[in-house]
Amino acid sequence: MLSTKFLFASAAALAALSGLANAQTNITDHDCASASEYSKCNRNVADRWSSCVRDCRGDGNCIVDCGCDSHQKYINCMAESCWNQVYSCKYQLFVQQYFAICPRAREPIPFWPAPDNAPNRCSCDLGKVTQTTLSSRNQQIKCMKDVTDHIRDDISSITDLSNIGNGLDIANRASDCACCGASASISAAWDICPHTKPTLAGADMWNLFFPTDLPNLYTSLPNWAWSSCDATLQESTCKNLGFTDTDKFYKPGDYPSNGTSTLYEVGGRVTAPPSGTVLTWSQASATYTVTATGYDRKAVASQSEYRATATDDEAFPSQTSDGAAASLRAGVGAVVGAVVAVVML
Structure with missing residues (x-):
């Protein structure tokens, strides 16, 4: 049944x-x-x-x-x-x-x-905005997979409590992956279509392609939210994590001026x-x-x-x-x- x-x-x-x-x-x-x-x-x-x-x-x-x-x-x-x-x-x-x-x-x-x-x-070149979102999603998935692989490797290597910090580093890297992926998608709307209203250009499109409840993507970050990425994006270098299709990674509280068209x-x-x-x-x-x-x-x-x-x-x-x-x-x-x-x- x-x-x-x-x-x-x-x-x-x-x-x-x-x-x-x-x-x-x-x-x-x-x-x-x-x-x-x-x-x-x-x-x-x-x-x-x-x-x-x-x-x-x-x-x-x-x-x-x-x-x-x-x-x-x-x-x-x-x-x-x-x-x-x-x-x-x-x-x-x-x-x-x-x-x-x-x-x-x-x-x-x-x-x-x-x-x-x-x-x-x-x-507004909506195709390029969408392409950036799609590539950012794929790069984010790869980034999270790399984190998962590191988790398995590090757990097998922990023999005493002195290495517990490695686990915290892994959690931070997972947060970096999530924040960089979302930021790359959101930032594309402002960078590719600076004169267009951001929502029309696709600034909110990342929610369609990065569902936060998707199993196996955010398992290490069950309470992750885009609004928490201000501090993370200050410290992380997104390009070093494999995010290569955008030059700007705006933070939740630091967008450029909105277009109006x-x-x-x-x-x-x-x-x-x-x-x-x-x-x-x-x-x-x-x-x-x-x-x-x-x-x-x-x-x-x-x-x-x-x-x-x-x-x-x-x-x-x-x-x-x-x-x-x-x-x-x-x-x-x-x-x-x-x-x-x-x-x-």
Whole structure:
């Protein structure tokens, strides 16, 4: 018989993941190169996602797999018929969401992060912020593993109480790992997107990728909290611990001044499929081949004259507001919590 805990966690994951079934429709179809094809593709993915979740009959791992596969197929919809929006803020946020809810998501991902100076790119390089968070998580896990290995080695070498200080040193190193990893992720938002509101740039994203209750990651620090890292970051040298993808490691009480801008697109428009006519990419055991559809002139005409003629670094009207990005991350946070609960059962 399934435990109550499993049923509750599965129900939470089911509800949360089902709520994301239309996530890709955050990109309005009339902005796409082929509006009708994009709308049709999205509907098909959403329908199949819902059916997949129902067929799981409460199996948590199955539900997570449905979410992974559906996000991949939404990416295919973009490559096929909305390739002119793949550098936009909303697509970059969607890929961030994919990494957050899918444990087997791996780079490379089509059109992500957006190349430097890409047309219609997001004003904040959300892809680079997310990449820094992902690499910091991996470096933090390696750092904690090194600490665990040291614990085993040191325990076997302790023959008397005179060596008890080694254990305290190990605990301090574990705290350094946790603080440096979180700081590297948080600091990226200020360093990569200094003019953007930090929460929109991803300053709070580390909570999605560094769940503090994840077993085997914080076992030596059961009461660890980011707010406790002020003193630790004063003493630790994060680069010496293997954190190499960021230059700044801000402390909880010592952030730079906040930016004030929302997210918007800059740099003109995408006039041809960035990947060429045919795109091939892979995730886990799946390999996809996607053919881009033709440019829908009516979709272009429906956009503003300013959008159609903007070039260089002229900014489009704000597309992603505080509420949109914050709502997306809040929804993803609920999903991640449910997914972690299911996977850890």
